[in-house]
Amino acid sequence: MKSCHFKFLVLILLGIVTHVSAFSQDPAQKKLIDSGILKAKMGDFKQALKDFDMAVALDSTEAEPYYNRGIVLSEMKDYQGAINDFNKVIRLKPAHAEPYYNRGLVRDYMKDYIGAIQDYNKAISLKPDYAEAFHNMGLAKFDLGNYVEAVKDFTRALQYKPDFIEAYYNRGLGRFSMHDLNGALADFDEAIKLDPSQFEYFSSRGAALAALEKYDEAVDDFNAAVSLSPADLNSRMNLALAYMYLKKYQEALGEYTQIIDSDPLNHEALANRGVAKRYLADEAGACADWSRASQNGSEKAKGYLLKFCD
16 A cells, blocks of 8 residues: 655745844845845745845855845755855854755755755754754655664654654654554654644555554545545545455445546556456456556556456
């Protein structure tokens, strides 16, 4: 049973743009920075950059305009530009944790997970209770497949920030990957308790419940996920599969049909709907679905055709 959106990456910027203590105090420069921050918060990144550029031109020895320009550049996916600005901030203010953290974040976006971990570690060395840095370091280790160390980092994040919802959720994913299903359930429970509006939380808990063969409870969670996000086909696929395990073939057929209506080339849904139809004594319908699935590349459906269809 696949978990839905198994990697729910939450990389937190400390406010999209912000003033950092001990940064710029020049009134003219501060006015430009304030203007850039306001424009960035309104989503007008290009005009924000112009303000930060002018602020840099006024005094290139101040760190704050580089810092905020780096954040805006990262939002615009100009990652190398962002790194260049954070490098300048680090040279000007080497004792501040935030530029290391944000440079790590950009390296995360660039899939340079080793570099990201190095930056998060540096941020933590400067700010030992930096929960977000522990959390993001855990995500980088997760991406490297080091689930044991990732779980340790999420736990450290929770020690400093006990209501850190994403840390509970991602620790649950780490524990799921380590086959610690009960530990994963406990974390997903906590994430849902703190924020019951996220369909991924229900879908992942449903996957853990299904892995424990608690299919009735899994169905409830997958239904909750589908209710919160009707367009998410992964949750619906999981719901249909749970129905299959429960031998509720009519319900499974209905879910697979909705998936196929949205994604006609989904060969897995076609193959499994064919299985549901066969259990419901619709041999012709089953063979038709397996034929379509086989044409779309399903080896499983090809095997069903050879075994059950003329």
